[in-house]
Amino acid sequence: MTDATKSPSAADSRDMADLLARAADGERITPEEALLLYTDAPFHALGEAADAHRRRRYPDNIVTYLIDRNINYTNVCVTACKFCAFYRAPKHAEGWSHDLDEVLRRCSEAVDLGATQVMLQGGHHPEYGVEYYEELFSAVKKAYPELVIHSIGPSEIDHMARVSNVDIDEAIRRIKVAGLDSIAGAGAEMLPERPRKALAPLKESGERWLEIMEQAHNQGLRSTATMMMGTGETAAERIEHLRMIRDVHDKTGGFRSFIPWTYQPENNKLKGRTQATVIEYLRLIAVARVFFNDIAHLQSSWLTTGKAAGQLSMHMGVDDLGSIMLEENVISSAGAKHRSRLSELIDLIRSADRIPAQRNTTYERLAVHWTPEDDPQDDRVRSHVSSIVDLPIVEKQAAQAEKKPVEK
Template sequence: MTEKADLQSVLDRAAAGGRITPEEALVLYRDAPLHALGAAADAVRRRTYAGTEHIATYIIERNINYTNVCVTACKFCAFYAAPKDTDKGWTRDLDDILRRCAETVELGGTQIMFQGGHHPDYGVEYYEKHFKAIKDAFPQLVIHSLGASEVEHMARISGVSVEEAITRIHEAGLDSFAGAGAELLPERPRKAIAPLKESGERWLEIMETAHTLGVESTSTMLMGTGETNAERIEHLRMIRDVQDRTGGFRAFIPYTYQPENNHLKGRTQAT
């Protein structure tokens, strides 16, 4: 058990904007009282949003899945259909997508998240066409969508660089990237649950490229497939290092593994 004074000094440093080591983060994760952690995080939030720190906001957003056809076969995924599985696979046409955008606007929504599988035919041109059509019909909708994995995939399909892919879909209407596909960035758990996805380093490199090109993003973490606490901390460190360089991550969204209907079948990775 770590001494209370030691914990508080690490928390005070973090709250003041200092950096903590992975070892210190692991100690906090294991031993720090929840309220002390919350107070340190709140101190950072109040400093970051000084002047508006008393305001909490929300938006109404709709997630529009454009296809479940995917070549990447992540082991935790209950959504995808392999391209040859024509019984399970589906795609939405543009009219259907625009109808869903219209419903979103009617309900007071301001943002859509366009999310789907890595379809073997969908290159940069597919996303350019759809983002442009959405913005032409609903210029008031923010398109916060896709992530580094989709960029890597569409660039490969179209035979262009990720810089070109990002620039073109941004010009077509994409406002910001969602943090999709981060899953777990460290090599061991990533290979265990998403062996066909790009590496964690590559995911971050593409996000950093997007930030540098003026497209901000969020970031995510999938928890609960058997990763260790140290691997969770390493995931955070990897994201933090990019954030310290670009400041382009607007939010961090951790979410939990749902065990039904996927290859892991509720089993977790061996650790």
């Protein structure tokens, strides 16, 4: 059969195989090609291409994890995002703010449990300007210089600058001097205009979010990039989100990792009308690995997708399984019930035929667990050991999620 008489399906199959081969080899692919891979590539072939890309970058077969704590200083917020179950409007009876002593107490607990990073995040409080964050970051850095402050995001920076009536560059410079080491990818949600306006009409645009990230990168702060999927966005909008991030990284080289996660449907205004499937998530993970050929790390979100999906993601190009979050309130408020102990997270990595290693914020490997004999043994290190609610309630919820009885 000549080329001229081959069926379109055969030609399409050949073109897809060529595209997958180029992606596996680390060649740069276009957004149009990324969309084609996301919607049409055979699932296993897509995963194999992404994993081949990972192996070329990390031939030692190591998958990393982090020990950190998310400390939320307030749930008072003026943005009223429709997917958020955590925030309360100003003057709401359930609104709260932690004082500095409470934040430092939680930092102390994190250090005691081996955390190397804290993520200080909260709502867009109408009274919290740059001065508030200067005091917060400087106090944490003075008390616990060993902790990396990987915190806030462009949305908070935009808000604090407006409250203090300063420009973005000044706000970034001042909080960096105060102790901010790294910027979280918080607030990205969906960057394209249509879904972003539907989700968070009071927030800055996706272009503004990226502009602030670019300004931070230009001041020497590096960051992560995130994406929330499953709120009714199209496949094309998901890929456009990736394209927007890659364009900024091309200019700054400032994103150290990409972390997609899935919308959680409880206790928020969207009420779970649309959600991403595990297969959609895994396909996005694989496409992200081959599309972001210059962003070093890809982290999956077992917190939102579950530990089984987290383990599968390691066969779709992931080189980082995220953290044992000693505290997490925002996503949990919307129904994320997944919990893990350090030993369990390490076992997920090892049973996926990968070598586990603890890392820090910049992905420096602090301890490589080459054999099971190297594994740390500390049952205190588990996700969500503390929260804004009473510890017994947290333990009860975790036990119910795992269908285990609560110890008396």
